[in-house]
Amino acid sequence: xxxxxxxxxxxxxxxxxxLARIDAHFGRYVDDGRLxxxxxxxxxxxxxxxxxxxxxxxxxxxxxVETDTLWRIYSMSKPITSVAAMLLWxxxxxxxxxxxxxxxxxxxxxxxxxxxxxxxPYTVPAIEPIRVWHLLSHTSGLTYGFMQxxxxxxxxxxxxxxxxxxxxxxxxxxxxxxxxxxxxxQPGTAWGYSVATDVLGRLVEVVSGQSLDTFLRDRILDPLGxxxxxxxVAGADAERLAALYVPDPTxxxxxxxxxxGDLAYTKPTLLSGGGGLISSAxxxxxxxxxxxxxxxxxxxxxxxxxTVRLMTRNHLPGGGDLGTLSTxxxxxxxxxxxxFGLGFAVVDDPVPxxxxxxxxxxxxxxxxxxxxxxxxxxxxxxxxxxxxxxxxTWPLRSQLRQLVYSALVD
Numbered sequence: 001x002x003x004x005x006x007x008x009x010x011x012x013x014x015x016x017x018x019l020a021r022i023d024a025h026f027g028r029y030v031d032d033g034r035l036x037x038x039x040x041x042x043x044x045x046x047x048x049x050x051x052x053x054x055x056x057x058x059x060x061x062x063x064x065v066e067t068d069t070l071w072r073i074y075s076m077s078k079p080i081t082s083v084a085a086m087l088l089w090x091x092x093x094x095x096x097x098x099x100x101x102x103x104x105x106x107x108x109x110x111x112x113x114x115x116x117x118x119x120x121p122y123t124v125p126a127i128e129p130i131r132v133w134h135l136l137s138h139t140s141g142l143t144y145g146f147m148q149x150x151x152x153x154x155x156x157x158x159x160x161x162x163x164x165x166x167x168x169x170x171x172x173x174x175x176x177x178x179x180x181x182x183x184x185x186q187p188g189t190a191w192g193y194s195v196a197t198d199v200l201g202r203l204v205e206v207v208s209g210q211s212l213d214t215f216l217r218d219r220i221l222d223p224l225g226x227x228x229x230x231x232x233v234a235g236a237d238a239e240r241l242a243a244l245y246v247p248d249p250t251x252x253x254x255x256x257x258x259x260x261g262d263l264a265y266t267k268p269t270l271l272s273g274g275g276g277l278i279s280s281a282x283x284x285x286x287x288x289x290x291x292x293x294x295x296x297x298x299x300x301x302x303x304x305x306x307t308v309r310l311m312t313r314n315h316l317p318g319g320g321d322l323g324t325l326s327t328x329x330x331x332x333x334x335x336x337x338x339x340f341g342l343g344f345a346v347v348d349d350p351v352p353x354x355x356x357x358x359x360x361x362x363x364x365x366x367x368x369x370x371x372x373x374x375x376x377x378x379x380x381x382x383x384x385x386x387x388x389x390x391x392x393t394w395p396l397r398s399q400l401r402q403l404v405y406s407a408l409v410d
Contacts, residue, residue: 012044013410019050022403026396030055033253034394036245037065041281041383042404046289050407051281057242057387060256068282070233070241071385072264074275074366078197080220080229080287081212081273082136082343084204086307087219089132093207096133096342103206104199106179112141113182118154123182134187135196135203136342137315141183142194143327150327152184161195163367164263165270171212174270175202184327188317191340192327201273212271221283223300224290228280232267241265241278242387244368254388261387275367281383284372288381291362292374312362312376314339314346321348355398356405371397378408 009016022040029035037055041048053065088094094103101108107130111123126141134140145156146163159177160166169177178199184192201212208215213231221229233241244261245254268276290297291312294305303311316325316339323336336352338345344362347353363373369391371384382404384396391397 007047007049009044009049009407012047012049014042014044014049014407015409016050018403018407018409021407022050022400023052023054025399025403027054029394029396033251034247035386035388036243036254037386039065039067039069039071039281039383039385040400041285041381042407043285043289043381045379046292048285057240059243059245059254061243063239065242066240068228068240068280069385070228070237070278070280071370071387072242072244072261072366072368073277073279073284073370074368076279076284076364076366076370076372077273077275077277079291079343079364080216080277081197081201081204082311083302084212084216084220084273085132085136085200086303086311086342088204088207090304090307094132094203096131096136098132099129100132100135100199100203101129103203104175104179106176107199110141110179110187111182112186113150113152113184116151118151118158121151121155121182126183126187128187128189130183130187132200132203133315133342135200136311137340138191138193138196139188139315139317139340140194140196140199141185141187141190141192142178142196142199143184143192144194147193150184152182155181156195164260165272167269169270171198171202171205171270171272175199190327191316191322191325195274197274197343198270198272201271204273212273220287220302223302224283224286224297226279226283226286228278228283230278231271231276233264233278238265242385244387244389246389247393257389260389281385284383285381288372288374288383292376292379292381311342312344312346312360312374313341314348315342316340319348321352323352355401357401365391365397367391369393369396371400373401380404380408 036059042050110126116122147153295303337349347361350357361375365371
């Protein structure tokens, strides 16, 4: 996919001088060492209006960020897995209200944490079973070990599930463990960022009869021409992968993290639909354009437009937002005025966040500071790629919104 600018920004209502502020602003992060490099892509009405790369994909090797650089997208895998599930839903293979225990019996009789410690937790029976829509909307009661905010995520860490799973466990084995651990809350009553999308990936496997990597390749990646999206890098492509960095606690400068970064060079045992993919700006651009166009791109239709609209409505209980329903410890998104759909955060009210956006806009990001959003009312998409963990280190996402929306002048 060519990443050259395909249209003059002014033709789609964007001011090129104002767009240049994006490069200057994030360039300062690179120049003072807080980031090694970055890539930004902004589209309007389906046309690439701004494409920028700056800095180094690998500072130590001295190699620059290029248009075909590969990035660990981590949780930006979640929307792709969510689309995979909805492909099966459109075939009538399940209903969103179905209990997942029908296909994954390890989740049939869950218990919910009530009180106590990680050494002696007290649990009660789940009143409501985990349903498919609970997985898609992160209202299942599952959690992540790395959240560091509850007894339950402590139990996940004790079972070996922190930021990464044990190296010898596959997706089916991980789900067996998750099914034995208590839920953080009664399903459908709150929002908690979690391994739910990994469980959803396992559901895709069982319902489809294919491994998750095969299903994604056959049904999403190949049809959309997403030839760069994969689970690991090898051979010549390994040179295209950006290095992974963390902030130095004293100086704030980006410091290379080989221990985590090197995992991308080995095929994973566990296919994490919640965080396991590597991709490029060109590939993810095609994915967001498919969504913006209501499920179709270049004559290939993955989803019906009404399915995309259903996915990008707020499904939180009572129409609440993440500010009131989140179980806490989450720093990847502004919470007030933000709902959650089936795989995406959804803007219900732009005002509480004090950030420019549109009602109905949907988005997500990854733990290494990647981000995207799709704004149907403005026919706008934006993509940001860099490799700095955690994503809460610098306010890159909110600043990108300021810069992009202030460049809209029509």
